[in-house]
Amino acid sequence: MKKTLCALIASASLMLAGPTRAGVLGFDDVNTAGDFASLSELNPYAGLNWSADWYAGDNSIGGYANAAHSGANFVVNGFGAQDMSISSATGFNFAGAWFAAPAGAGDKAGWINIRAYDALNRLIGRTGNVAIGGSYLWVAGGFSNVASLTIARDTGWYAMDDFTMTDATAVPVPPTPLVLGIGLLAMGLGRRLNRHG
CATH class of the missing domain: 2.60.120 (Jelly Rolls)
Structure with missing residues (x-):
């Protein structure tokens, strides 16, 4: 469940970064x-x-x-x-x-x-x-x-x-700092869930 949640957040941030x-x-x-x-x-x-x-x-x-x-x-x-x-x-x-x-x-x-x-x-x-x-x-x-x-x-x-x-x-397309922030949040959440899981 935790890995699935992290994958979903990472995928959402990549979709936001798509070209237009x-x-x-x-x-x-x-x-x-x-x-x-x-x-x-x-x-x-x-x-x-x-x-x-x-x-x-x-x-x-x-x-x-x-x-x-x-x-x-x-x-x-x-x-x-x-x-x-x-x-x-x-x-x-x-x-x-x-x-x-x-x-x-x-x-x-x-x-x-x-x-x-x-x-x-x-x-x-x-x-x-x-x-x-x-x-x-x-x-x-x-x-x-x-x-x-x-x-x-x-x-x-x-x-x-x-x-x-x-x-x-x-x-x-959202500003680059927003995409970067979502990615960093996903990484931090993933580390935190791995430590506690």
């Missing part, structure tokens, strides 16, 4: 080498499928010095594409992303509009038209269990960075 698809996508792991790189060629990138006109770039590209919110990389709607999409077979929770109109683009987007759809392609939320400019602006989504997002704009180009999401099916 979560966080902020800064696109800094995409090799752009001073030019634009197709993000769809990396599908699924970060567990998501990116439509064909998403391109990753870095702030060394002429006219795009303002295009990265953090780090050096960002993504743009290539060739000024109208409706860009991001999808996932497993669903995700979309918190939001940072948007700006790149300084060097000839035709700059004046607004973006994000629409979220579920697995049955039903609209589950939208931001409405959100005005963007040369400085980054956080556009909040707050959409849960999203199968796909569509990002529309009025005209021209926009840059997006720090795309923030969590996996809709994952249990949130």
Whole structure:
């Protein structure tokens, strides 16, 4: 009984430490080498499928010095594409992303509009038209269990960075000290039970 209890506690702490698809996508792991790189060629990138006109770039590209919110990389709607999409077979929770109109683009987007759809392609939320400019602006989504997002704009180009999401099916990963504490507690309890048993 005592060994079973210790095994259960140890197993629970390992399950809590399991991986999840979560966080902020800064696109800094995409090799752009001073030019634009197709993000769809990396599908699924970060567990998501990116439509064909998403391109990753870095702030060394002429006219795009303002295009990265953090780090050096960002993504743009290539060739000024109208409706860009991001999808996932497993669903995700979309918190939001940072948007700006790149300084060097000839035709700059004046607004973006994000629409979220579920697995049955039903609209589950939208931001409405959100005005963007040369400085980054956080556009909040707050959409849960999203199968796909569509990002529309009025005209021209926009840059997006720090795309923030969590996996809709994952249990949130606890902080490392909590997992470590549970493991130490299990070890201590096991020693104590072995001394008294």
